[in-house]
Amino acid sequence: MTRSSTKRLWRGRWGVAKRQGTGFWSRHRRFESCRPSHHGGQAIGRVRKGGRMSIEAQERSPMFAVVLAAGKGTRMKSNRAKVLHTLCGVPMVNYAIAALQPLLPERLLVVVGHQASEVEAVLPEEAHAVLQKEQRGTGDAVRVALEAIEEAEGVLLVVNGDGPLISDRTLGELVERHRSAGVGATVLVAELPDATGLGRVEEDAGVVRIIEEKDATEAEREIRLVNLGLYAFQLSEVREAIGELSDDNAGNELYLTDVLEIIGRKNRAVTYRLKELEEANLVNDRSHLARAEEILRRRILDAHMRAGVTVRDPVSTHIEATVDIGRDTVILPGTFLRGSTKVGSDCVIGPSTDLLDTVVEDGARVEHSVGRGAVVGNEATVGPYSYLRPGAVLAARAKVGAFCEVKNTRVGKGSKVPHLSYVGDTEIGEDVNLGAGTITANYDGINKSRTKIGNGAFTGVNTSLIAPVTIGDGAYLGAGSVVNKDIPPGKLAVGMPARAIRNAPKRDVEGKSKEMDDESRTEG
Ligand code: UD1
Ligand code: CA
Numbered sequence: 001m002t003r004s005s006t007k008r009l010w011r012g013r014w015g016v017a018k019r020q021g022t023g024f025w026s027r028h029r030r031f032e033s034c035r036p037s038h039h040g041g042q043a044i045g046r047v048r049k050g051g052r053m054s055i056e057a058q059e060r061s062p063m064f065a066v067v068l069a070a071g072k073g074t075r076m077k078s079n080r081a082k083v084l085h086t087l088c089g090v091p092m093v094n095y096a097i098a099a100l101q102p103l104l105p106e107r108l109l110v111v112v113g114h115q116a117s118e119v120e121a122v123l124p125e126e127a128h129a130v131l132q133k134e135q136r137g138t139g140d141a142v143r144v145a146l147e148a149i150e151e152a153e154g155v156l157l158v159v160n161g162d163g164p165l166i167s168d169r170t171l172g173e174l175v176e177r178h179r180s181a182g183v184g185a186t187v188l189v190a191e192l193p194d195a196t197g198l199g200r201v202e203e204d205a206g207v208v209r210i211i212e213e214k215d216a217t218e219a220e221r222e223i224r225l226v227n228l229g230l231y232a233f234q235l236s237e238v239r240e241a242i243g244e245l246s247d248d249n250a251g252n253e254l255y256l257t258d259v260l261e262i263i264g265r266k267n268r269a270v271t272y273r274l275k276e277l278e279e280a281n282l283v284n285d286r287s288h289l290a291r292a293e294e295i296l297r298r299r300i301l302d303a304h305m306r307a308g309v310t311v312r313d314p315v316s317t318h319i320e321a322t323v324d325i326g327r328d329t330v331i332l333p334g335t336f337l338r339g340s341t342k343v344g345s346d347c348v349i350g351p352s353t354d355l356l357d358t359v360v361e362d363g364a365r366v367e368h369s370v371g372r373g374a375v376v377g378n379e380a381t382v383g384p385y386s387y388l389r390p391g392a393v394l395a396a397r398a399k400v401g402a403f404c405e406v407k408n409t410r411v412g413k414g415s416k417v418p419h420l421s422y423v424g425d426t427e428i429g430e431d432v433n434l435g436a437g438t439i440t441a442n443y444d445g446i447n448k449s450r451t452k453i454g455n456g457a458f459t460g461v462n463t464s465l466i467a468p469v470t471i472g473d474g475a476y477l478g479a480g481s482v483v484n485k486d487i488p489p490g491k492l493a494v495g496m497p498a499r500a501i502r503n504a505p506k507r508d509v510e511g512k513s514k515e516m517d518d519e520s521r522t523e524g
Helices: 003-015 024-028 055-060 092-103 116-121 138-148 168-181 235-242 257-266 286-306 509-514
Strands: 063-069 107-112 127-131 155-160 185-191 200-204 207-211 225-234 269-273 336-338 354-356 370-372 399-402 405-407 416-419 422-424 426-428 439-441 451-453 464-466 469-471 491-494 499-503
Touching: 063 092, 063 138, 092 107, 092 155, 092 168, 107 116, 107 138, 116 127, 127 138, 138 155, 138 235, 138 257, 155 168, 155 235, 168 185, 168 225, 168 269, 185 207, 185 257, 200 269, 207 257, 207 269, 225 235, 225 257, 235 257, 257 269, 422 426, 464 469
Parallel strands: 063 107, 063 155, 107 127, 185 269, 336 354, 354 370, 399 416, 405 422, 422 439, 426 451, 439 464, 451 469
Antiparallel strands: 155 225, 185 225, 200 207, 200 225, 491 499
8 A cells, every 4th residue: 555545544544534333443533523521521619729720720721632753662673663563554653642532632742753754644634743853852752742832731641652552541531630639740650560661650749750771770670660651741830840851861861751750849740550451561662562462453353243243263353443344244264354444244254364445345255365455345255265456346246256366347246257367457247257267468568458348248268358358248258269359249259369250149147147156155
């Protein structure tokens, strides 16, 4: 897929998604149009002394969100920026954004830097990229974001771009807790059995100190309470504290984490504990990536199963976050459904099928096959072992059988390409039957040309159709014919080159199309 179509896809998915299918992504991650009741609801008229701002004012104040996504992600050992690595078909950064969207931030900023234009290209419309020219640390990244926010007051929710499992619920609770506590800063923490690589957290009477692993002493490394890289700040306080940061540390960076200590000294900074530990799966290297993706993959499968899809073998089934599936469809083992693929109701997909950006309409069956940008119409059948390339469009009840390749071709209603064919750049009418080994010669080495096959036409085995060429309605080609001139409707043509010799025999198309195939069991 080209970059521009990828971008369109992402934008379509998150920006203007209209359809709410069974897709995990569309159903749970859409940008809702009404404000959740616990944000910006009626304030409780309590005023806390000591805090710079009353709780009332905090609850009314706007919330701004920032995703930090400018880093390189050195530990990924990749030429691609870490936040562009995908999980279940979606770039990592988009998970953080999707978790923020239901909170309806006043503005949703994404700090980009390393491979900025590539990262910007996958962002949904609601997210605004701000450029951090030099990656001088997470504190510097927030400084860049603050420059883009003019408002003096409100809450700033900061989210590291490498926590794809963080939920909107957790983010909402963090903000809510921050507001109701009336503090200067609140940081999301968790106690983990293995804290390797994460900032360790010490909390004492309104002061939170975070020690990066690089800077930690032996004793500090023993701490299991870690910083998950999610923070709610009072804007005025974080703005002030950012100015006081220094890079006098092992990483020679401006650590955002130091802001907590600065704020804590002046006002109060507190921790908030993560409830669902699964969400603490942050991604720093590729083994973390695989672990997080596995959790997401199971969540997606569960969502489809709850919505009425049978998944015979969840272990071997890979469905990307962006896929829609209708109810009573059965997904058989070894199946991959990816990109903007949409599968209707009562379909059977698989086993061993890989569909990318492919639409399968109700009641269709695709078995042991590959689809890329194809459309399989109602009750059409594909496979086993066929390849539908971009622009392959099968109308209702069409059949592409075994060992066929179809590209940029419309196969009309009830038409069959049953065995061992290559059909490219072709318009096949209704109730056509192509004999085994019928091949379109659509490419002469320089140009691609089109073939047209009329309604009810029939080709014998090993027919070669040398494009551009038109086979008339009801025409009939003898076995082994090589067609380089148009065949008139209703004629029988044979030979090399094929020439019409008499009227075509009558075919009982109705009877044929009603005949059931012996392999048409509806479920595996
Ligand atoms: C950071 C925290 C650490 C915490 C961990 C949780 C700091 C100093 N440390 O460490 O306490 O446990 O996250 O995941 O914040 N980024 C920028 N610009 C930069 C540097 C980083 O935008 O100049 C972005 C990265 O793209 C990434 C996020 O900030 O999405 C975190 O950066 P990363 O380098 O992964 O920080 P950690 O070392 O994991
Ligand atoms: Ca990190």
